[in-house]
Amino acid sequence: MALKELQIRSLRPTDKIYQCTDDRGLYLEVHPNGSKLWRYKYRHMGKQKRLALGRYPDIGLAEARRRRDDARRKLEAGSDPLAERKHDKLIAAFKAANSFGDVAKEYIDKMVAEGRADTTTTKANWLLEQLAPIASRPVADLKPIDLLAALKRLEAKGKHETARRCRSFASRVFRYAVATGRGETDPTSILRGALIAPKVTHHAAILEPEQVGELLRAIDGYSGHTVTRIAMQIAPHVMARPGELRMAQWPEFDLDGAVWKIPAERMKMRRPHAIPLSRQVLAYLEELHPLTGPEGFVFPAFHTSLRPMSENTINQAFRRMGYSVGEVTPHGLRTTASTLLNESGQWSPDAIERSLAHADANTIRGIYNRGRYWEERVAMHQWWSDHLDAMRDTAVQEEPRRARA
Structure with missing residues (x-):
């Protein structure tokens, strides 16, 4: 019933x-x-x-x-x-466990497992934080308009470059989701041209020989931390990126062979890079070795030897020396080297590009050139160090910038 x-x-x-x-x-x-x-x-x-x-x-x-x-x-x-x-x-459980944020974190974990540089993964985590409005949404359900709304919020705050980088990062996450069976398309692909193009800014650099010499004199006279001074003294000679220099470790340096071998995981292009060491650089390293060697970071942080020098340390030192943000930056020292080496007419552009660790557009040519230009690069680095000394020695001795009116 x-x-x-x-x-x-x-x-x-x-x-x-x-x-x-x-x-x-x-x-x-x-x-x-x-x-x-x-x-x-x-x-x-x-x-x-x-x-x-x-x-x-x-x-x-x-x-x-x-x-x-x-x-x-x-x-x-x-x-x-x-x-x-x-x-x-x-x-439902699959979708709940595969939000954009979950897939992005998995993608970042993959980057870590592949040995990507700490700075790269840190930036990826920061970009994910900027995409918080879509982080909890199932990655397969997100549409172009959803991502565009999140990016436009960043643009509204004037963060045009951040919005561009977030779109690029999101694209990599969506493509990873497709590759792992949790997505069907990359909705960012049709957003090209929908964002405001950020203005291209160049790293501040000094290009006049007399001003370069004045900078080198100021660095030699820096009264702050010794490790910071030596880092600033070495930077113009080796032409390395700031992150590559400050995270350098003593085992990477063959002082007898006069070469610094940077492993692939620390390089921007994910390829190992070797830098010839001039006599001047070897002298700076010999001065530094009793302070921070023989193991660990060459330029450790002030408070602990377990971490490298902060990315802002050298910039702050330049500011204390009287140089403004628009005059000189650690990265701008690479521009100084590139410009003056090319203007000298003594070295092949390929050798200069190799020393700057720039990617070769032609992969086969790039592999060939890495070995071909080594001897020229050794001679070039010694010439460049000698030229830096000459610019420093002939520069007019001026009062410290900080004391100027």
Whole structure:
């Protein structure tokens, strides 16, 4: 006999679970704790199964019968309602565990496993923070308009370069999601041209020989931390990127062979790089060795030898020496070297580019040139160090910039 609402409300729990049958497989299961649970019992492929339909009174009698009828229609269509529900739960769980943020973190973990530089992974985590508005959304559900809205919020704050970098980072995450079966497309691909193009800025650099000499004199006279002074003295000679220099470790230096070998994981282009060491650089390293060697970071942080010098240390030293942000930066020293070496006309552009660790557009040519120009680069680095000394020695001795009016 079919159940009635009044009858259901009057059911009382006992010390055992019991059932009250309604019709066509629907029944109510009453538990000792007082819970009343709707169940639908059916057979599929010769097996007895039951499907949970909800809790009474949250699900009333009429709703329970509607859910039973929906399940019966699926059975008649050849589907197993219980298997279909499990599948839907799996899909929901899959989507919940595969938000944009989850996939992005997995992608960053992959970068770490591949040995990408700490600065690279730190920037990736920072970019993910900027994309917080979409981080919790399932990566497969995101549309171009969703990402555009997040990027436009950054543009509205004047962060045009950040928005551009976030689009690029998001593109890599979406492509990773596609490759790992959790996405279908890269919605950022059609956003090209939708963002405001940031103005190109160049690293501040000194290009006049007399001013270069004045800078070198100022560095020699720097009264701050000795390690900072030597880092500034070495930087113009080796032409390395600031991050490559400040994270240098003593085992990378072959002082007898006069070469600094930087491993691929620390290089921007992910290729190992060798830098010839001039006599001047070797002298600076010999001065520094008793202070920070023979193991660990060549230029450690002030407070701990377990971490490298801060990326702002040399910039702050330049500011204390009286140089403004628009005059000189550690990265700008590479521009100084590139410009003056090319203007000298004594060295092939390829040798200069190799010393700057710039990527060769032609991969095969780049591999060939890395070995071909070594001897020229050794001579060039010694010439450049001698030329730096000459510019320093001939520069007019001036009062410290900080003391000027």
